[in-house]
Amino acid sequence: MAHRARDLSNREIALHVQHLVKGFSKKTGGSLLRPVHTESRAVDDVSFHVRRGEIYGVLGPNGSGKSTLIRAMSTLLIPDAGTVSIFGLDVVHDEAQVRRLLNRVSVDAAFYKKLSPRENLLYSAQLYGLERHVAEERALVTLRRLGLKDKAFFEPLEEMSRGMQQKVAIARAFLTSPVVVLLDEPTTGLDPKSRRDVQEFVLELRDVHDATIILTTHDMPEAERLCDRIAFISGGRFVAEGTAEELRTLAGPGKTLEDAFIELTGEDLAKDEEPTP
Numbered sequence: 001m002a003h004r005a006r007d008l009s010n011r012e013i014a015l016h017v018q019h020l021v022k023g024f025s026k027k028t029g030g031s032l033l034r035p036v037h038t039e040s041r042a043v044d045d046v047s048f049h050v051r052r053g054e055i056y057g058v059l060g061p062n063g064s065g066k067s068t069l070i071r072a073m074s075t076l077l078i079p080d081a082g083t084v085s086i087f088g089l090d091v092v093h094d095e096a097q098v099r100r101l102l103n104r105v106s107v108d109a110a111f112y113k114k115l116s117p118r119e120n121l122l123y124s125a126q127l128y129g130l131e132r133h134v135a136e137e138r139a140l141v142t143l144r145r146l147g148l149k150d151k152a153f154f155e156p157l158e159e160m161s162r163g164m165q166q167k168v169a170i171a172r173a174f175l176t177s178p179v180v181v182l183l184d185e186p187t188t189g190l191d192p193k194s195r196r197d198v199q200e201f202v203l204e205l206r207d208v209h210d211a212t213i214i215l216t217t218h219d220m221p222e223a224e225r226l227c228d229r230i231a232f233i234s235g236g237r238f239v240a241e242g243t244a245e246e247l248r249t250l251a252g253p254g255k256t257l258e259d260a261f262i263e264l265t266g267e268d269l270a271k272d273e274e275p276t277p
């Protein structure tokens, strides 16, 4: 399951996050007319870099800041402080150029549910300025690769399982052949077959297309299988970073990645995990 660490030290830096902070204001008391708001940091001074062709995992429990981090990296949220750059381009100042290099896949992907994957993907292709036949061919190749039957391409999305919809979201993200891919919990809630299809696709993206991938997960075996390096996030902060082996070693001889996570964050990831169907 665990793979040997690859040496990526001579590769260029694809993504560089420096002292990133993003907070949200929440109503914590007061009255209807005089509410009291408190600012809490969902991402609290996070710094890391990812090299070209690397798969970097951010592992943390519910509410630890994973999605906020992904959204800030993908230009959807403006950081309160700190910077994110993709191949030297700043995600805030060079947003249009960054969007050509990067795409995000998340479970909250918006689709026209009464339309088929084909119709949804062709609509997105039009927004991206892609030619229809190029987009259709690319989407079909990705969906077949992810194990979706051709006939599902023409059925309404609302009739599809969550796993199938997630595969369509992945195919949409790849219409533009992004060089940096942000995958926010790509396999959460998927059945074992779909989970494996998605994981194999992620490895193929790295090996065949030289993509740089940042993924968030709750799933320890997934992080060990896919990621070159892993960061543990807790309360919006990175508490440790390294290869799975380095993180296990931090916890001591004979320890698992889960032991390391509990020891370093004081939290138990297993309590969040959705039962595998």
Ligand SMILES: Nc1ncnc2c1ncn2[C@@H]1O[C@H](COP(=O)(O)OP(=O)(O)OP(=O)(O)O)[C@@H](O)[C@H]1O
Binding pocket: 024, 025, 026, 041, 042, 060, 061, 062, 063, 064, 065, 066, 067, 068, 069
């Ligand atoms: N739009 C928002 N407005 C207010 N608070 C928010 C918003 N988005 C996130 N938060 C808060 O920020 C914190 C981090 O949330 P985030 O969704 O980034 O965590 P997560 O690790 O992705 O969780 P999950 O695994 O459940 O998706 C939480 O306390 C959450 O309530």
